[in-house]
Amino acid sequence: MGKALIDDSIINKNGKLTMEEYEVVKQHSLYSYNMTRKILDEYSELSGIAEVIKYHHERYDGQGYPEGLKEKEIPFYSCIISICDAVDAMLSERPYKKRYSVQKVIRELQINRGKQFHPKLVDVMIDMLSKVQNEYKSLLDSHLSLCHLMVNYEEDVYIFEGILTKNGNYYIFSPNDEIKAAKIELGKIISCEMAVKDSTTVFDYKIKIADIKDNKFYISSIELEESPDGFNLLWNLEGILYLPIANHEMSVNILQIGGDQLRFSSDESDIFGSLKNKMLRLDILFSDYTVDITGTISKTYKLGHRYYCDFQYRNIPDFKRDKIFRQLFKKQIELRKMCSANKNPLN
Template sequence: MENTTLSQFFDFEVHFKEFIKRNSYFTNVASAYFAIFNDNTTRINYKYKYNFSDVLTASLIKSMISDSEIVEKNHISEIRKCNNPPFECGKNVYMINAINPASNRTDILGSLIVCSDIPPSYSCENSVFNLPYFLQIVYHIETVLSNYEKIYYIVDTFTEVMASKDTIMPYHMTGVANNCIELSIFLGLEPIDQTLLYFSALLHDIGKLFIPEAIINKEEELTDDELNIFKIHARKSEEMLKTILHGMTLFEDIPKIVRHHHENYDGSGYPDGLSGEGIPYLSRVLKVADAVDKISSKNAYKTRGVVDSIIKELKINSGKVYDPALAKAMIKILVTENENLIEENTGNTIYIPQCSFSFSYMEKTNIKSLTGNLILRGNSGTFVIHDYDNKIYSINAMLNSTISFFKNGEIFEYKVLVKKIEDGRLYLDNIRFLPTDTTFSMVWNNSAILYNKELNKKNRVDIIKLGGDAVIFTVDKNSDLARELLDNIKGEFQIHIKESIDEIELDTTLNIKIVKYYLGYGYTFICRYLNIQSGQKDLILRLLFRKQMENRKWKTKLLVD
């Protein structure tokens, strides 16, 4: 919801016109721009434009303040006349700023820029400018926005409750949400519809709180009676969301979207047996996104075989279960998605459950890891800790702080700066993507043999990423091997990798050292090679490039089919 236009939350036009009416010397306003900033005035969080091009940034507004003259001020607000505005919007440009009283007048809560062809009629000795009313507008808007921001903590609470019934559920919720983001961008949906779809995906299964765990976690096919009980979760989700989201008018359609995400295109779904265009459009999008993640979640990592299964399901049931146009769109996304390049999130706020925060404390070899949920806002965010060990950590002693999470079988790793620790939350800034390999790496899905020289023990591990400089593998979090690795985190190990693609064969043993670990599905260990020989590295890279070529051929064939 970051960088969101205010009109999506409420009718700011009414407030703006009332403000102009209450300030008699603002006549013939040609254009206006209103912005609400983050806590330290480094980013515009919310904006409103009236006949104004979208050219402003927080830094540009700060420079305008530096090149302006104060016309009127009090301890919490001010009006300034801009001398050399960096845009063309009228002969007279004025800024009205609401000041954060706790910041020694250095931070601005909100700024209104007004452009007019006619000079304002005011007297500095007897001004009629209504600064208090402007401050009321800012506080009112911030109150409304903070109310909407609570939805992330609502999602966080329900994620933890659902995880107690079904440990996979948090991953499913965010997996469906990620699929919805990709679909909504591909379909060119309006920002408000993208927001509605995203939160609908995160909350679509909360009605399962009413379903017995024995039914939710049953591996065999449900009986008719069990299936009827299971089906009530769509209606229960709607009922809960109507209560939870009461008063959030922006989200008033979410309960209906969630209610109908199990309707089938041919009318055979539930709870109301709607069909075709009679099913809300966003519910149809959510239906496809949900189905894709259900197939993916049967395998933690999205291998070629899993993608084949998803595409087969979408093709067979296009026009029956799924909207044909949406099934076709999802297939194209699956075939053309980039598996190797991960772009940083610089857009709207997103919610990511079951993340892991890793850092070295005091010294590089003293590695720590915490689990929790991440609320990511551009290059900053809040990490809500769920396994807090009640130790008091100094942020100055946290070294090499990183955060990781899984999306579509790929591990995302980001370097972060910890600004503050408070009430079981880490406030993060300067979040930037951290490649796990300096040369080239790919998602992998095979096993290898890990050798612990100190204990003289061999164990099989699952490789999830292989690169020219590093290897990433996972082990079950409750296994003896996990405990052995954590107890010997500073030690050195050997890993034997045996792979072959066409005529390229890799059968080698590599010395490795654990550089960090994360706790998610299981323990994920990131290891660097020690003294790798040039021949070994060349062979790994040749294998990776051949794998990449195979994937491209496979995707081309799918597009042709």
């Protein structure tokens, strides 16, 4: 929140900050503290939140800011925000760096255990990241996975539906359309992406194709592509997509939603390819109100009989984005209550 008061030229700088610029950026935790304290001052039940925000850039070894607190001097909730903020930053694309892989994030956490981060929280975070990695790996290592391969040439994109299998150190993608696959030349490929479906959602991967034999793609490297949206939830919501055809609308299932984009599915006919990058309106039907947003379809997959689309928000006012975030927070609280109830069934 306090970064809103920092000059955009510093926040979005494509390169390392100077010492003077870094000192300016460090003020954002105090700006956030003062803004939050004024907003929440009349709510006694929320007392302490401003203090937590103020110290979320302190380090466990005392080398942080704004006051150089260390170990137990730092509020524990500030330590939680600190490690979550750092992991989110490492997994996100920034003007000055590329997104880290999960394995590289785990190595950074191990290096900074007891230095930048609370040692117990490092152990918890590594455990959580490792479990997620294992879930994605088990999905890929299943005997057969329905998936969708996108092969990017310099001026064209080839899209294939097919089956992914594992054979030794390689994954093998067998496309349904072998005639179209025969046209692919390995030397002309710029990049490749793959989407793999489990029972509830679709996961995106960056891949490297080592060879093409008998119209099959031999994949030597496969890496999960983390969502660029810092805060999103798997969900099951209804939505209505308004098409640029007179008085035509389509019901869709919203599977994942965040502050900048969402993913929906539909079993309607294949019209999504023609809608890519066109401005569309979509209504999100939350239980207590509807939020209508505009945006564009950035990716489309056909897995089985259903179509999956990534919908990027465009030109939506802040009050609508705030409504979405309120629903995300509400859902998060509901999920936590459900987890607590399951852990304490007698309460």
